[in-house]
Amino acid sequence: MSVTSRYRQSWEGFWREASGEQGAVFWDAEPALTAGRHLALFEAHLTDPGLPMVDLGCGNGTQTRFLAERFPRVVGVELSAAALDHARQADPAGQATYRLFDAVEKTEAETLHAELGDANIYMRGVLHQAEPDDRQLMVNGIATLVGERGRAFLVELSESAKPVLMGLAQSPSGPPPKLAPIFRHGIAPGEVADAAVPEYLRAAGLSVLARGELPLITTEYGPDGARIELPSKWVVAGRTV
Template sequence: MSVTSRYKEAWEGFWREAPEEQGAVFWDSEPALTAGLHLALAEPYLTAAGLPLIDLGCGNGTQTRFLADRFPRVVGIDLSQAAVEHAEHADAAAPETIGRAEYRRLDAIDKAGIEALRDELGDAHVYMRGVLHQCEPADRRPLADSIATLLGARGRGFVVELAEQAGPILMGLAKSPTGPPPKLLPVFQHGIAPAEVSDAAVPDLFSAAGLDILESGEMPLITTDYTADGKRIELPSKWLIVGRS
């Protein structure tokens, strides 16, 4: 099984055209406002020492590099080869980051590929930010199953997804009289439809995959773009910590 080809092509096209510099993509906020806040929430649950971490949907690697300073091994995986190349180019442009993280193109619902990664790494922690809500409906349960495989018995997953409330906000931005914010526009142009998962569906997907919801909460997802009046765009999101208790 693999991700629906339409979505794979949409992401490949998006990342091929995305600028190289950090912060040029709508969700590519600095780690202090994203992975740093998320790691602080997850830390009490990361009690299995020495486990590697998988950044699932790593994109251009901004958060992956941050996480690589805090775990013994970090592997960023992404559906898009162009995204992986962005991440590798960013590492090459900052020599101090070379070798801290590794990046691979991997379809996260490719059962054989995920099992091979699990065999290589053993139990692992997983960080996933905003991937489920950008999947086709048929791909969501297999994605949750893949995370369960990667976590094994000891790993913990930190999952953050846009809340339902984010959908109307994004649509309002898209239909603004001045047009969508410049960094949001390419998302719509490539046919990527964010915020299409109900709030109740996310924990249900992980429960169905055999994982326990260890903690959950809400926090804004901070983007890199601004409204016409200069206000930074923040979107409501919900987070979960999952694993086998």
């Protein structure tokens, strides 16, 4: 099974329209506020930091390049070819490698695992944007990539983030400029129940090793000039003996 053509086309259209400038996309915050903070939570749980690190849903590669400065082999994987074009252009030195990847397609996860072996996974805010029927399949793919030794770090919007986003979208003055393209391309954020992510992981054969809450920082600002932050939850998962 693979993602729907509508879903794929929505993302392709979004990334074709997006500029390559860092910070131009709603969630493309600087690594010091995103992957840097996440890594501080994730790193202590890595049983083997030398394993390949897969940035799943890497987009334009902002966080991927940060990870590539800290791990020996980093692979950014992404559904959208246009996003990967941005990622490669922003990484002329080739710090990381990038590849097209459908995270719900079982054979693609198996192929990537055969190439890399067990891997550590970083995934930020991807699951809630997936079609509801694809979410368990996506987590199953993560379990395949993790294998026996890898660890996965997932950050997802909390249930309480949806009213915040809807409030922004329905503002009398219209949605903030960086949020508007998301809705225009039909990528309206979905809702994943807070209890669902651990259940997806358990169903895929992974154990929850740690969890917590941390705001997801965006690149957009509210009327008061403060950076818009969205409630989110994080989890570290892997196989235990």
